[in-house]
Amino acid sequence: MTAKLLNGKELAQKKREQLKSDVEALTEHHRQPGLAVILVGEDPASTTYVRSKQKACEQAGIYSVLIKKDDTISEEELLAEIDRLNEDPKIDGILVQLPIPKHISEQAVIERIHPDKDVDGFHPINIGKMMTGEETFLPCTPYGVVEMLKEAKIEIAGKHAVIVGRSNIVGKPVGQLLLNENATVTYCHSRTKNLREMTKQADILIVAIGRPNFIEAADVKPGAVVVDVGINRVDGKLCGDVDFEGVKEVASHLTPVPGGVGPMTITMLLENTVQSARKRV
Numbered sequence: 389m390t391a392k393l394l395n396g397k398e399l400a401q402k403k404r405e406q407l408k409s410d411v412e413a414l415t416e417h418h419r420q421p422g423l424a425v426i427l428v429g430e431d432p433a434s435t436t437y438v439r440s441k442q443k444a445c446e447q448a449g450i451y452s453v454l455i456k457k458d459d460t461i462s463e464e465e466l467l468a469e470i471d472r473l474n475e476d477p478k479i480d481g482i483l484v485q486l487p488i489p490k491h492i493s494e495q496a497v498i499e500r501i502h503p504d505k506d507v508d509g510f511h512p513i514n515i516g517k518m519m520t521g522e523e524t525f526l527p528c529t530p531y532g533v534v535e536m537l538k539e540a541k542i543e544i545a546g547k548h549a550v551i552v553g554r555s556n557i558v559g560k561p562v563g564q565l566l567l568n569e570n571a572t573v574t575y576c577h578s579r580t581k582n583l584r585e586m587t588k589q590a591d592i593l594i595v596a597i598g599r600p601n602f603i604e605a606a607d608v609k610p611g612a613v614v615v616d617v618g619i620n621r622v623d624g625k626l627c628g629d630v631d632f633e634g635v636k637e638v639a640s641h642l643t644p645v646p647g648g649v650g651p652m653t654i655t656m657l658l659e660n661t662v663q664s665a666r667k668r669v
């Protein structure tokens with residue numbers, strides 16, 4: 389068997405075309421949506437991601453502003469910047485690019501962003517709404533994963549989804565979203581005993597553990613759908629958490645890295661920003 393590729397790059401582009409016309413209409417009848425991105429420090433990967441976010445905003449017609457801060461900024465100063473953006477009427481969405489320096493509390497920063505402008509979907513109020521199934525901003529990567537599965541017409545209800553990884557921004561919320569779609573969800577992580585026995589039981593396997601080529605063909609049930617959320621650099625080359633060459637011979641569907649989930653993350657951020665602008669006067 390050779391797996392069908394779930395092409396996130398293509399789907400992301402298709403959705404961005406649709407968003408562009410939504411933004412045009414919104415700008416004409418209401419006002420232009422606006423996104424503020426805060427980057428603390430000069431981490432090269434984060435710098436690339438915020439640039440991609442800005443470029444995507446520009447292409448979609450969304451106003452965007454990048455606020456760069458030195459990594460010596462204090463928590464107080466960063467929170468004050470967020471307060472200012474919370475009050476700015478041109479701004480519908482605010483995000484602080486993660487990770488941030490250790491001396492600043494990530495949770496304090498996330499909680500300071502007004503829930504109505506939290507287009508990352510990380511605020512505890514929005515996470516609570518996601519858990520109860522209320523309409524809210526969904527975390528961009530998990531939202532992108534579910535959209536990719538739906539686009540490929542992959543049945544989720546009644547399927548056994550195994551999540552490898554338990555981060556707040558991917559592992560935990562992706563499991564919750566699949567549960568909301570009536571999957572049976574198992575979480576695995578670094579302390580799970582017999583992790584590879586668990587992954588072999590998955591109809592849908594989501595891997596977000598941050599270890600290059602961690603999941604191999606022998607860990608996958610034949611015909612499973614495998615979504616690789618990992619982004620690792622090995623010898624200057626990008627790879628996921630899944631051994632692509634091996635697993636593609638076993639899985640029915642597989643996401644590549646690059647070109648899989650990554651581009652969808654940015655598209656879902658644009659979606660959340662447009663959703664926010666629609667709601668705000």
Ligand SMILES: Nc1nc2c(c(=O)[nH]1)N[C@@H](CN(C=O)c1ccc(C(=O)N[C@@H](CCC(=O)O)C(=O)O)cc1)CN2
Pocket residue numbers: 436437440483484485486487508528529557619626645646647648649650651652653654
């Ligand atoms: N505030 C946030 N911080 C972070 C988030 C987030 O959703 N909000 N997610 C990640 C980083 N991220 C977006 O911010 C992100 C990661 C990867 C990609 C992407 O398109 N990847 C490409 C490869 C790009 C490369 O060459 O490195 C791909 O997979 O094809 C987009 C966004 C952590 N921080």
